[in-house]
Amino acid sequence: MIPKDCRYTKEHEWVRLDGDGHVKIGITDFAQDQLGDIVFIELPEPGAKLTQHQPFGTLEAVKTVSDLYSPVDGEVAEANQAVQEDPGVINKAPYEDGWLLRAKIEDTAQLDNLLTPEQYEEQIKEMEG
Amino acid sequence: MKSRDLRLIYDRSAPGHEGYRLPDLDVPEQPLDRILPKEALRAEPPLLPEVSEPEVVRHYIRLSTLNHHVDKDTYPLGSCTMKYNPKLNEDLCRLPGLAGIHPMAPEELAQGLLGLLHRFTGELAEIVGMDTVSLHPAAGAQGELLGIRLIRQYHDHRRNKKKTVIIPDSAHGTNPATARMVGYETVEVRSKEDGRLDLGALREVVNEETAGLMVTNPSTLGLFESEIAEASELLHSVDGLVYMDGANLNAMLGLTRPGDMGADMVHINLHKTFSTPHGGGGPGAGPLGIKAKLEPFLPVPVIVERDGRYLLDSDRPHSIGRLHPYVGNVGVILRAFAYIRSLGGDGLARISRGAILNANYLMKKIEEDYPVAKPGWCMHEFVSTLSWMRKQGVKNIDVAKRLLDHGVHAPTVSFPLIVPDCFMIEPTESESPTSLDRYAEILREIAREVREDPETVKSAPHRTPVRRLDEAGAARKLRVRWRPKPDGERGSND
Numbered sequence A: 001m002i003p004k005d006c007r008y009t010k011e012h013e014w015v016r017l018d019g020d021g022h023v024k025i026g027i028t029d030f031a032q033d034q035l036g037d038i039v040f041i042e043l044p045e046p047g048a049k050l051t052q053h054q055p056f057g058t059l060e061a062v063k064t065v066s067d068l069y070s071p072v073d074g075e076v077a078e079a080n081q082a083v084q085e086d087p088g089v090i091n092k093a094p095y096e097d098g099w100l101l102r103a104k105i106e107d108t109a110q111l112d113n114l115l116t117p118e119q120y121e122e123q124i125k126e127m128e129g
Numbered sequence B: 001m002k003s004r005d006l007r008l009i010y011d012r013s014a015p016g017h018e019g020y021r022l023p024d025l026d027v028p029e030q031p032l033d034r035i036l037p038k039e040a041l042r043a044e045p046p047l048l049p050e051v052s053e054p055e056v057v058r059h060y061i062r063l064s065t066l067n068h069h070v071d072k073d074t075y076p077l078g079s080c081t082m083k084y085n086p087k088l089n090e091d092l093c094r095l096p097g098l099a100g101i102h103p104m105a106p107e108e109l110a111q112g113l114l115g116l117l118h119r120f121t122g123e124l125a126e127i128v129g130m131d132t133v134s135l136h137p138a139a140g141a142q143g144e145l146l147g148i149r150l151i152r153q154y155h156d157h158r159r160n161k162k163k164t165v166i167i168p169d170s171a172h173g174t175n176p177a178t179a180r181m182v183g184y185e186t187v188e189v190r191s192k193e194d195g196r197l198d199l200g201a202l203r204e205v206v207n208e209e210t211a212g213l214m215v216t217n218p219s220t221l222g223l224f225e226s227e228i229a230e231a232s233e234l235l236h237s238v239d240g241l242v243y244m245d246g247a248n249l250n251a252m253l254g255l256t257r258p259g260d261m262g263a264d265m266v267h268i269n270l271h272k273t274f275s276t277p278h279g280g281g282g283p284g285a286g287p288l289g290i291k292a293k294l295e296p297f298l299p300v301p302v303i304v305e306r307d308g309r310y311l312l313d314s315d316r317p318h319s320i321g322r323l324h325p326y327v328g329n330v331g332v333i334l335r336a337f338a339y340i341r342s343l344g345g346d347g348l349a350r351i352s353r354g355a356i357l358n359a360n361y362l363m364k365k366i367e368e369d370y371p372v373a374k375p376g377w378c379m380h381e382f383v384s385t386l387s388w389m390r391k392q393g394v395k396n397i398d399v400a401k402r403l404l405d406h407g408v409h410a411p412t413v414s415f416p417l418i419v420p421d422c423f424m425i426e427p428t429e430s431e432s433p434t435s436l437d438r439y440a441e442i443l444r445e446i447a448r449e450v451r452e453d454p455e456t457v458k459s460a461p462h463r464t465p466v467r468r469l470d471e472a473g474a475a476r477k478l479r480v481r482w483r484p485k486p487d488g489e490r491g492s493n494d
């Protein structure tokens, strides 16, 4: 269920190396399931700066609005147009077509201080009790 | 299955049906184009439904029976305090001397009303332990907006360099939204394991840049913030102010007061605690109680008494200006006044005791199936977590929908955000032991269903006028306006 090729934040974002000093960022399946149907998303423009663990956008589900936290320092290269037009894609394919940002990162070593798939799985298990 | 008539008033229209006829003109007719500018005139008459008076009455009475409301059955929507609205309130606010006053009437023609509002201000201030109250805010959220604007004005006036407002993670979304609207950055503090404000964590984030703290007491978990006085002291040590979100005041009336806990201001949801109608986005009122040091900044006009006369004072150089076109939503305020006067001080304390007792009674009756997120005694509401049902493929929203099949309303779901799969239940003092027992029985019955027949719960509701609504679709593509089809006959909602 939890892709092995990603790193994770406590706030349920994933980040995956995407070649050429870039990463892709999205929210996890657990997050989309908790949120329920996502109806609106606000993402930064290309060129915007990302700071690790700082908010970069918001997600609106039927019942709640949540901040999105950046897993890394970097600069936005592209915001996924498809999810802005149809946020339901995030619910359907959070790790694939439902990615949110492609970003250029400064320091891939930053990924090392994020949760590993195993650690993230552990966190979810704890939350589910 | 009984078929439900869900036609719109437009669908009931029939040519020539009329419900009202204007009296014959008894003055000379004026050509419209001479008294109205051209752009204000329509080429064709508006497409209004043609219906007779009995058709209109039946239409809306029918709708009112399909709808759920507190006059019909239990409505335990957490954080919303959906208490019964006594009909006496309606009598008072309709007295011709009050209801008939034009909002622009000069002071000397409105002495009775102004006197009453002035008196109400004093009574509310006493209830919350503040020095005075502004009646202007038209909702709780606007009370927050006023409060944080007063904080800003206070700091600007003292040339304090402040940047941040601290807000616990259990807060209602309007708190951070308000702070941001006024131009502050928000700093979130995590709650302690028991759900309460973490004084240690608060100490770490309070500094010279702290403008204030927004704290809800009792919290949105239905818990009394037992270290609120220490938190207030901490804020005051850096000249920060304490904003108390008083949406949950229903647990406090006559028992304790925000002002005595060190809060500098508190908003009061009249449409919750003081029994004025609410829901459907109708008018509310969120008066703000404040300590004397904030009084110079209050919005104008302020009702003041001078030599036995009541005046609207707008000559206040440090005021933040206007917030409301008049002095608040007077019709709502009058209902709350009736409520307070008919209960008296003792009665108000009994209201809060009743609200607390009812919440704890219901919590104990259902906690086996609906485990409480933060165990212990609660105040006027409690938050359960329904995570065990996920194994059955059932979510809190499914249980909420299933409750509707039993003719009662569901609790609040998915708030506060820090509790997964939550169910926030606030029965209020309005429910009798019999109705609490029945609600508990329905909840236990649904929990049994979740174990034995989860499909029925997942596909609920089954007996309501409409089935499960497409909430995501409605939010993504909001269409609320009826438009006639080109042929002018039948319309569609868009």
Ligand SMILES: Cc1ncc(COP(=O)(O)O)c(C=O)c1O
Residues within 6 Å of the ligand: B079, B080, B139, B140, B141, B142, B172, B174, B216, B220, B245, B247, B248, B269, B284, B286
């Ligand atoms: C804790 C809390 N604060 C603030 C508000 C905002 O009040 P209003 O809806 O009157 O704007 C609410 C409303 O539900 C609330 O529950």
